[in-house]
Amino acid sequence: MNRWATWLWLVFLFSIPLWMTNQYYLHILIIAGIFIIAAMSLNLLLGYTGQLSLGHVAFFGIGGYTSALVSLGFDLELTDRYSFVFPAQPVWIAFLAGIVVAGFFGWLIGKISFKVRGAYFVIVTISFAEVVRLVALNWIDLTEGPMALNNIPPFTLGVPGLWELTFLRKIPNYYLVLVTCILSYVVIARLVGSRLGRAMIALRENEPLATSVGVDVTRLLVLAAVVSAAIAGAAGGLYTHYIRIIDPDVFMFIYTVTMVIMVVTGGKGTLAGPIVGGLIFGILPEVLREVASPEMQWVIYGLLMIVIVYFLPDGIVPALSSWWKGRSGGGGAGAAAPGPGAPPKIGEERA
Amino acid sequence: MDQFLQHLLNATMLGGTYALLGIGLTLIFGIMRVVNFTHGELYTFGAYMVFFFTMTLSANFFLALVFAMVLGIALGAAIEFVLLRRLRGASIDTTMLVMIGAWIAMQNAEQLAWTGVAKSVNHPFPVDPLVLGPVSVSWIRIFVFCVAVLLIVGTHLLIHRTRLGKAMRSTFQDRETAALMGVNIDAIHTATFALGSGLAAAAGALLGPVFVLVPGMGDMAALKSFAIVILGGLGSFMGATLGGFLLALVEELGAGYISSGYRDGMGFLIIIVVLIFKPTGLFARKERIG
Numbered sequence: 001m002n003r004w005a006t007w008l009w010l011v012f013l014f015s016i017p018l019w020m021t022n023q024y025y026l027h028i029l030i031i032a033g034i035f036i037i038a039a040m041s042l043n044l045l046l047g048y049t050g051q052l053s054l055g056h057v058a059f060f061g062i063g064g065y066t067s068a069l070v071s072l073g074f075d076l077e078l079t080d081r082y083s084f085v086f087p088a089q090p091v092w093i094a095f096l097a098g099i100v101v102a103g104f105f106g107w108l109i110g111k112i113s114f115k116v117r118g119a120y121f122v123i124v125t126i127s128f129a130e131v132v133r134l135v136a137l138n139w140i141d142l143t144e145g146p147m148a149l150n151n152i153p154p155f156t157l158g159v160p161g162l163w164e165l166t167f168l169r170k171i172p173n174y175y176l177v178l179v180t181c182i183l184s185y186v187v188i189a190r191l192v193g194s195r196l197g198r199a200m201i202a203l204r205e206n207e208p209l210a211t212s213v214g215v216d217v218t219r220l221l222v223l224a225a226v227v228s229a230a231i232a233g234a235a236g237g238l239y240t241h242y243i244r245i246i247d248p249d250v251f252m253f254i255y256t257v258t259m260v261i262m263v264v265t266g267g268k269g270t271l272a273g274p275i276v277g278g279l280i281f282g283i284l285p286e287v288l289r290e291v292a293s294p295e296m297q298w299v300i301y302g303l304l305m306i307v308i309v310y311f312l313p314d315g316i317v318p319a320l321s322s323w324w325k326g327r328s329g330g331g332g333a334g335a336a337a338p339g340p341g342a343p344p345k346i347g348e349e350r351a
Numbered sequence: 352m353d354q355f356l357q358h359l360l361n362a363t364m365l366g367g368t369y370a371l372l373g374i375g376l377t378l379i380f381g382i383m384r385v386v387n388f389t390h391g392e393l394y395t396f397g398a399y400m401v402f403f404f405t406m407t408l409s410a411n412f413f414l415a416l417v418f419a420m421v422l423g424i425a426l427g428a429a430i431e432f433v434l435l436r437r438l439r440g441a442s443i444d445t446t447m448l449v450m451i452g453a454w455i456a457m458q459n460a461e462q463l464a465w466t467g468v469a470k471s472v473n474h475p476f477p478v479d480p481l482v483l484g485p486v487s488v489s490w491i492r493i494f495v496f497c498v499a500v501l502l503i504v505g506t507h508l509l510i511h512r513t514r515l516g517k518a519m520r521s522t523f524q525d526r527e528t529a530a531l532m533g534v535n536i537d538a539i540h541t542a543t544f545a546l547g548s549g550l551a552a553a554a555g556a557l558l559g560p561v562f563v564l565v566p567g568m569g570d571m572a573a574l575k576s577f578a579i580v581i582l583g584g585l586g587s588f589m590g591a592t593l594g595g596f597l598l599a600l601v602e603e604l605g606a607g608y609i610s611s612g613y614r615d616g617m618g619f620l621i622i623i624v625v626l627i628f629k630p631t632g633l634f635a636r637k638e639r640i641g
Contacts, residue, residue, distance in 0.1 A: 309452070
């Protein structure tokens with residue numbers, strides 16, 4: 001039954017551009033989809049390993065900037081006489097480069113910052129994002145600083161000489177984001193469902209105990225950080241080639257907060273959580289736009305976040321699935337696949 | 352050399368306010384273990400209160416400073432009472448999420464109230480700077496520095512010489528024992544948060560007339576406060592004071608000799624370097640306060 005529900009969902013999602021003719025709604029869905037990918041990647045760290053990374057937007061931005069620069073080409077004056085010229089590359093290669101570079105920074109930051117935990121970790125990650133933002137703002141030779149990188153080429157698909165599709169319109173971009181979304185979901189679901197994923201959950205629940213049964217904590221956290229950063233970088237690449245302009249504002253802390261709100265509201269540590277949260281906070285601004293100014297909207301989000309932490313500390317998805325279980329006597333588990341805590345599983349793993 | 356002396360003087364003047372911010376946060380973050388994202392908003396609040404009293408109500412400048420600090424204390428107490436009291440004993444991540452929510456709501460409420468247009472505050476000090484041989488400094492900055500030093504000394508005396516200070520120190524050393532000895536620990540939590548918030552508001556009120564006021568000004572202040580606290584060591588009063596001056600010096604020299612664009616980045620580099628090489632901070636002592 002669960003499998004049927006999944007297929008129905010997929011059919012529904014793939015059919016949306018066929019009947020939704022309003023391009024603006026499609027645009028909202030594309031942006032929401034990009035943020036859902038970023039939120040899913042954050043959820044891997046925040047929900048499964050329990051590390052609150054508040055610098056996540058750095059990976060998003062690094063992926064975006066790398067992808068933009070590789071597809072545009074750049075030259076760097078290293079000395080007066082010698083300058084390094086990088087020719088423009090096809091967009092797909094640029095996109096991959098963005099993922100790889102973001103993943104590399106995930107590895108670097110993981111190596112550095114997983115020496116500390118809790119509040120310290122949070123502050124290191126915030127600092128990292130701010131340093132990256134300042135570099136993007138001030139390294140004008142490379143990033144154009146506040147003048148932004150313009151005319152970033154869109155994705156293209158086709159057989160050379162025969163047929164070519166440029167992703168300028170909404171519909172192909174929608175499918176691109178949807179497919180990336182599904183791929184990221186599958187990668188995260190496979191990782192979380194594996195032995196490694198159970199080790200991550202064990203680590204989140206009780207770090208000394210996890211260490212004592214042989215979980216290599218640092219290696220595991222760095223792995224999670226690399227995967228998470230790479231997926232966030234992919235989201236950044238999609239964003240850049242869809243919007244086709246990128247400036248240092250992409251590193252603003254508020255975007256990290258948006259991702260955190262999506263994950264926490266939807267349900268951290270559930271696969272469906274970031275999707276539900278991402279849809280809510282992707283669509284809510286459009287609904288609220290009629291009645292509230294942007295500042296008022298942010299006031300509402302802030303208060304909503306407090307209310308959710310108080311009243312639905314696990315988020316919407318776990319609350320719904322436990323309500324559903326209670327109603328149907330433990331039958332269907334809803335869309336939330338492996339539950340957040342699932343403490344018995346940890347015992348089974350080592351039993 | 353003259354330029355270096357000028358940088359040194361500027362750093363000292365700025366360091367006083369940084370130390371205030373750092374001490375306020377070390378009380379809340381270092382001792383209460385609340386990652387206080389509203390610290391920067393209290394700073395903004397202090398600055399806008401001075402603007403409100405002097406420019407909108409045309410009250411006396413010095414009176415406005417006092418009002419701003421008192422209201423900052425009241426707002427801090429309200430935040431602790433409404434948001435944090437019921438989260439006592441909750442995980443650090445939970446309180447952090449609540450504080451992020453509060454920070455977003457407060458910052459945008461400030462933007463609603465005073466719009467995003469930069470505001471400036473008039474002050475009664477002469478415009479001509481005081482020239483001391485090769486260096487010069489404006490009168491308002493001297494005043495700000497003196498008030499900051501007075502507040503630092505006052506807070507030090509409050510924590511180390513009064514019954515309230517003793518109750519604070521004992522509460523955060525061992526909550527249960529303090530409660531058994533008859534300390535009202537709920538009141539102490541509120542008082543500590545209010546004191547830290549009051550210091551942040553005071554820093555904002557003092558620096559507001561020096562710079563211009565924008566609703567987002569608190570973000571940098573908050574992040575710098577975290578840098579100062581980490582640099583000085585969690586919960587260390589002395590560390591926060593020295594850390595404030597040290598951060599101001601690093602920023603001033605960095606802006607002067609490297610690039611002014613990276614001025615605000617110095618704090619973050621300090622955080623990263625300190626946490627990699629000496630996570631306890633430079634001045635941490637065994638006891639958790641003082």
